[in-house]
Amino acid sequence: MNEFLLELRGITKRFPGVVANDDIHLRVRRGEIHAVVGENGAGKSTLMKILYGLYQPDEGQILLHGAPTAIPHPRAALGLGIGMVHQHFMLIPRFTVAENVVLGSERAAWGILHPRRAEAEVAALCRRYGLALDPAAEVGGLSVGEQQRVEILKVLYRGAGLLILDEPTAVLAPQEVAELFANLRRLKEQGKTIIFISHKLQEVLEIADQITVLRRGRVVGSVPAAGTTRAGLAEMMVGRPVLLELQRPDTTPGEVRLAAEGLSVAGSRGRPAVRGVSFSVRAGEIYGLAGVEGNGQSELSEALVGLRPITAGRLLIAGRDATGLSPREVRLLGVAHIPEDRHRRGLVLPMEVYENMILGHHFRPVFNRGPLLAAAEARAFAAERVKKYDVRVPSVRTPALALSGGNQQKAVVAREFSFEPRVLVAAQPTRGLDIGATEFVGQELLRAKERGMAVVLVSSDLDEVLALADRVGVMYNGELVAEFRAGEVTLAELGLYMTGARRQAEPGGEPAP
Amino acid sequence: METLASLFSLALLASAVRLTVPVLLAALGAVFSERGGVINIGLEGIMIMGTFFGAVGTYYGGPVVGLLAAVAAGVVFSAVHGLLAITLRVDQIISGVVLNMLAVGLARFLNIMLFGVATQSPGIRGFTPLSIPVLRDIPALKPIAAGISPLIPLALALVVAGHWVLVRTTFGLRLRAVGENPLAADTVGVNVFLMRYLGVLISGALAGMAGAYLSIEQGRGYLEGMTQGRGFIALAAMIFGNWWPVGALGASALFGYFDALSLRVVALNVPYQFLNVLPHIVTILVLAGFVRRARPPAADGIPYAKEEQG
Numbered sequence: 085m086n087e088f089l090l091e092l093r094g095i096t097k098r099f100p101g102v103v104a105n106d107d108i109h110l111r112v113r114r115g116e117i118h119a120v121v122g123e124n125g126a127g128k129s130t131l132m133k134i135l136y137g138l139y140q141p142d143e144g145q146i147l148l149h150g151a152p153t154a155i156p157h158p159r160a161a162l163g164l165g166i167g168m169v170h171q172h173f174m175l176i177p178r179f180t181v182a183e184n185v186v187l188g189s190e191r192a193a194w195g196i197l198h199p200r201r202a203e204a205e206v207a208a209l210c211r212r213y214g215l216a217l218d219p220a221a222e223v224g225g226l227s228v229g230e231q232q233r234v235e236i237l238k239v240l241y242r243g244a245g246l247l248i249l250d251e252p253t254a255v256l257a258p259q260e261v262a263e264l265f266a267n268l269r270r271l272k273e274q275g276k277t278i279i280f281i282s283h284k285l286q287e288v289l290e291i292a293d294q295i296t297v298l299r300r301g302r303v304v305g306s307v308p309a310a311g312t313t314r315a316g317l318a319e320m321m322v323g324r325p326v327l328l329e330l331q332r333p334d335t336t337p338g339e340v341r342l343a344a345e346g347l348s349v350a351g352s353r354g355r356p357a358v359r360g361v362s363f364s365v366r367a368g369e370i371y372g373l374a375g376v377e378g379n380g381q382s383e384l385s386e387a388l389v390g391l392r393p394i395t396a397g398r399l400l401i402a403g404r405d406a407t408g409l410s411p412r413e414v415r416l417l418g419v420a421h422i423p424e425d426r427h428r429r430g431l432v433l434p435m436e437v438y439e440n441m442i443l444g445h446h447f448r449p450v451f452n453r454g455p456l457l458a459a460a461e462a463r464a465f466a467a468e469r470v471k472k473y474d475v476r477v478p479s480v481r482t483p484a485l486a487l488s489g490g491n492q493q494k495a496v497v498a499r500e501f502s503f504e505p506r507v508l509v510a511a512q513p514t515r516g517l518d519i520g521a522t523e524f525v526g527q528e529l530l531r532a533k534e535r536g537m538a539v540v541l542v543s544s545d546l547d548e549v550l551a552l553a554d555r556v557g558v559m560y561n562g563e564l565v566a567e568f569r570a571g572e573v574t575l576a577e578l579g580l581y582m583t584g585a586r587r588q589a590e591p592g593g594e595p596a597p
Numbered sequence: 598m599e600t601l602a603s604l605f606s607l608a609l610l611a612s613a614v615r616l617t618v619p620v621l622l623a624a625l626g627a628v629f630s631e632r633g634g635v636i637n638i639g640l641e642g643i644m645i646m647g648t649f650f651g652a653v654g655t656y657y658g659g660p661v662v663g664l665l666a667a668v669a670a671g672v673v674f675s676a677v678h679g680l681l682a683i684t685l686r687v688d689q690i691i692s693g694v695v696l697n698m699l700a701v702g703l704a705r706f707l708n709i710m711l712f713g714v715a716t717q718s719p720g721i722r723g724f725t726p727l728s729i730p731v732l733r734d735i736p737a738l739k740p741i742a743a744g745i746s747p748l749i750p751l752a753l754a755l756v757v758a759g760h761w762v763l764v765r766t767t768f769g770l771r772l773r774a775v776g777e778n779p780l781a782a783d784t785v786g787v788n789v790f791l792m793r794y795l796g797v798l799i800s801g802a803l804a805g806m807a808g809a810y811l812s813i814e815q816g817r818g819y820l821e822g823m824t825q826g827r828g829f830i831a832l833a834a835m836i837f838g839n840w841w842p843v844g845a846l847g848a849s850a851l852f853g854y855f856d857a858l859s860l861r862v863v864a865l866n867v868p869y870q871f872l873n874v875l876p877h878i879v880t881i882l883v884l885a886g887f888v889r890r891a892r893p894p895a896a897d898g899i900p901y902a903k904e905e906q907g
Binding site: 170174183188195196238 | 765895
């Protein structure tokens with residue numbers, strides 16, 4: 085029997101204008117956890133899509149069990165025992181766990197379903213692989229970690245021997261990551277082979293046996309996890325030494341710039357998403373809001389900038405009551421906003437870069453000449469911003485949708501930092517960005533703090549929160565359940581508060597230092 | 598008091614049942630279409646085709662032929678919607694409106710071709726009325742059990758069968774999956790386009806049958822405009838029934854009752870124009886109160902395109 089379950093030889097895939105995969109060689113041992121790491125755009129997803137039959141390689145060979153194999157479509161991949169656990173779950177919230185698992189591969193005679201039998205089958209599968217799930221539960225009511233287990237069950241039910249997990253930890257809380265890793269190790273013991281795609285180096289070093297690094301479509305190297313360091317991996321990925329630990333400037337916080345006093349905010353479904361949250365942020369301070377997604381941080385950050393109505397409590401910005409102000413009024417008080425979803429809220433994608441650059445400032449006199457837009461001024465302004473923040477664009481007349489994710493975010497940052505804001509609300513500012521762009525955004529937040537801005541940083545990336553914030557508030561179920569100074573709390577402790585296992589008596593009561 | 602009692606009389610009930618059936622059949626069709634993720638606002642047009650071909654088929658070959666002709670016409674006509682909305686990904690509302698406009702003109706044109714007049718067919722004979730044994734002998738139930746159209750028990754049977762198909766068959770599971778999250782269904786090998794077409798074609802068959810009921814059993818012939826917007830009321834009934842067959846039955850029955858009421862209370866001193874709009878007002882009130890709690894299929898109305906490049 086061949087030592088290697090899967091071998092890729094010289095895989096090349098071209099798209100118009102780019103070589104997404106360039107002569108990729110990869111060997112995956114039977115029963116190992118093999119990590120594939122690389123920055124966004126390094127070609128990880130393309131490679132996995134080739135393995136899963138979504139794309140056909142232009143050149144090269146796939147060997148499965150030592151024999152050359154073609155994978156013409158995803159169903160063929162499943163037939164060959166290759167299962168994909170997608171990053172964005174492919175689940176139907178209104179179906180039960182069992183229904184989601186059997187869908188498309190129902191074991192039914194004459195097309196008649198037997199829900200009880202399907203549930204029993206799924207329960208047996210759960211027991212065998214040690215996955216804790218109730219087969220009869222509706223998927224929409226499960227936690228993100230449980231939903232991911234359903235995705236894993238789906239491929240196990242179809243008999244996959246090779247599991248590909250695409251950025252599986254991106255959506256999980258630390259405790260859930262630990263559970264996932266325990267599950268993966270159990271799958272490995274049962275003889276499954278796992279390809280683990282990620283750009284989080286710490287996790288990769290923890291779970292993987294072997295690590296292959298991609299950069300710009302090429303394999304930079306493949307190393308065993310034992311004996312490899314984070315710094316070494318980061319340098320392989322980026323191609324230059326990377327500052328993994330940002331230099332945190334020492335500033336003395338000034339006066340209170342933003343204060344929430346017992347804020348409550350309605351959620352999308354009418355239920356309150358934020359309940360009685362109090363905290364304050366001073367000039368020259370970064371206040372991190374941590375929490376598992378969906379615990380009210382998004383709604384809170386929207387309420388802070390006037391996008392979502394405040395149902396109770398008070399919001400003070402620079403000492404003035406900002407409760408109930410419109411987004412424009414809030415902006416005019418000096419509040420900048422890096423929104424959570426840069427595609428929906430941060431940019432108008434079909435519009436040109438210079439137009440995006442003045443959005444939210446467009447009513448300022450400099451950009452207007454009577455009823456007309458002062459286009460020349462706007463373009464000059466955009467050009468200056470683009471240069472200052474190193475946004476890589478061919479021209480300020482390029483539509484924003486033509487920019488890479490990292491450059492789009494740089495453009496948002498460049499815009500929001502103009503006209504000297506006094507408060508910055510940054511929601512998930514590094515989501516989906518690669519190491520280089522993440523480093524940039526982190527540096528800019530620290531610089532903003534140095535200049536005396538009060539920064540609210542909402543992030544589900546705990547490493548980021550701990551690296552940047554001076555104080556950290558933890559949200560759970562719409563409430564602020566804990567507050568810490570930087571350096572007073574560990575990742576694991578934060579996790580306990582994030583999942584509701586613990587709470588402080590009176591968080592947010594402590595005055596800012 | 599007498600008028601009040603007449604609001605709940607058996608005769609009224611029998612009339613309500615008769616008026617429920619066409620809305621019910623079309624609503625049942627809408628359930629299948631929308632469970633698969635395709636909004637079918639063209640039900641009204643499909644019903645019009647059903648009324649016309651039902652009458653034509655009956656005129657030439659008797660009511661069974663008429664019913665089959667109406668169903669076939671409904672399937673063919675809804676296939677146009679499928680082609681536009683599923684394959685060509687035209688906006689589903691626009692595609693449905695196209696059907697509604699097309700049906701009016703087409704029925705008129707064909708009627709002139711066949712019968713030489715624009716707006717009505719010659720009179721026809723419907724199905725032999727059915728009497729349900731045992732029930733018809735109970736005096737209290739006689740009006741709704743004796744001498745009824747065989748399509749009435751058929752429609753009720755289809756509600757039960759429809760529910761069973763949606764809940765207990767692989768087809769039903771896959772159809773609902775495609776209406777909730779077509780991408781998820783596609784990744785596990787479900788043929789999204791096939792499922793959506795089947796849903797739309799079933800809705801066509803049922804809406805065609807609804808039309809046939811109107812022209813064969815109620816009108817005894819085709820008359821232009823005889824659907825009176827029931828295709829739209831059926832959509833409301835489907836929503837009020839929360840996209841389930843049994844719910845659609847309850848909602849259709851409510852509309853049927855008010856429809857019957859509007860025919861009955863002419864004796865009262867109320868302008869008949871008001872009574873005519875009564876079922877529609879009920880529709881608006883019911884939807885206004887209900888829609889906020891409705892749970893439509895998550896991907897309802899959203900065309901599905903296979904990913905070409907990611």
